[in-house]
Amino acid sequence: MWQVIIVDDESIIRKGLKQYIEECSLPFRVIGLARNAAEAMELMEQTAPHVLFVDINMPDVNGLDLLRLVKCRFERIVAVMISGYDHFDYARQALQLQAFDYMLKPVPKSDLKRLLLRLDQHLRSIYGDDQVEVVKTKGQAVQGEALIGGSDGSVVLCKVTAYIENYYYDPDMNVSRVAAMFHMNHTYLSKRMKQELGATFLEYLTELRISKAKEILDNSMHNIKIGDLAVKVGYTNQYYFSRLFKNRVGMSPLEYKNRDA
Template sequence: MWNVHIVDDESTIRHGLTKYIEESQLPFRVVGSARHAAEELELMEQSEPHVLFVDINMPDMNGLDLLRLVKSRYHQVVAVMVSGYDQFEYARQALQLNAFDYMVKPVPKSDLKRLLQKLDQHLHSIHDQGDLSAETVSEQKNNRTPDGSIMISKITEYIDNQYYDPELTVTRIAALFHMNQTYLSKRMKQELGSSFLDYLTEVRISKAKELLDQSMHNIKIGDLAVKVGYTNQYYFSRLFKSRVGMCPLEYKKRGIECM
């Protein structure tokens, strides 16, 4: 079991991440949480975690400075930066400090679970504890395309990880995987029953629904559109309604009324 600390000045984020981690059924447990850097440093003197989730924006010391201190004192701690600031500069600095990953709040549950699977594999590799956990292996098997096509599986995995990129297009994917664009589209249709655009749209709308279902996040529709890869809020809303049968705001209110 991997021990986790969460550092965030927002109690809803600390509690939400704790809940998601517990529900993931992966070998992680939250053994400590802190509101700020000083509190976390005290916690780490009592018990060193395997994984540290750190918010960038905190009152006493930002997450990047905390990460520098942690890395200098606790070399094996694996850090994940979590922030509401979707800016490349923060991600770049985090990666330079050897952060394992960088996630932008709010985080869909499915994205967090995928990250935990990667963390589980990484922790096994550095702690010499054998192969992937049974949960991770099972999940990976379930995520394969029906006929097990390696290339299409890699492409869908890439889309699943990069869905928030507004410049994600079939042309870009074809070039990245050294495939003819027409051939790629045909293969996706044959193997998945969906075109590239249909698959990407389905992933994005699914992520949007996840975030709207998370009552702990009062996300604005414009921010939600950007979060899932759309630069135009009105286009996103029309697309969401065509797929779900109601606009994002109606879907959000429905969730609140059902609670």
């Protein structure tokens, strides 16, 4: 099992992320929770983890400074940086420090699972398969199966949908831009998606974004404002997002959030 330490000054985030990781049924085990850099360094000395999830915004020593210390003393540790703020400079510094990924809170469970799948593959490339039990999860088994049916068009669609899954939060994503990336005509792409997936490009993207919004609202740990949620899933206009959400879910995001209150 890959051993994980989570570093965040908020208890609810530490416990919530630990629960997320354990529920994913992948070969990761959280062996320690730390509130700050000092606790994290002490845990790493004692346990020698493979992975570090670390919040950037912490008092005293922030996550980026902690990563600098970690890289000097524990070269093989793979770090995932977490932030509640979409600051380009944070992301740039994290990449310069060779962080594996940079994630914005709140993180939908499906996004975390996708990251863990990539992280598992990355760790296997470093350590080999001998150090970890091979676990085939439902997510691994079905990933891409629905679209790889043998035709070249299906293979391309698999790549397109993977791209949409990875970057659904980009407010500038549209069919023309994505079609151009994959050297396709935008009308043809949308038509092929309708034929093979039962949804046009816009329908597919909208349903994905709404499902991500529901994931976040379903978790009581995320006390997120509706305007911030809209931005999180790719909409710059809160009212447009709320209207789409209500059309598809039957209630507004706020009503959905408070439905069990």
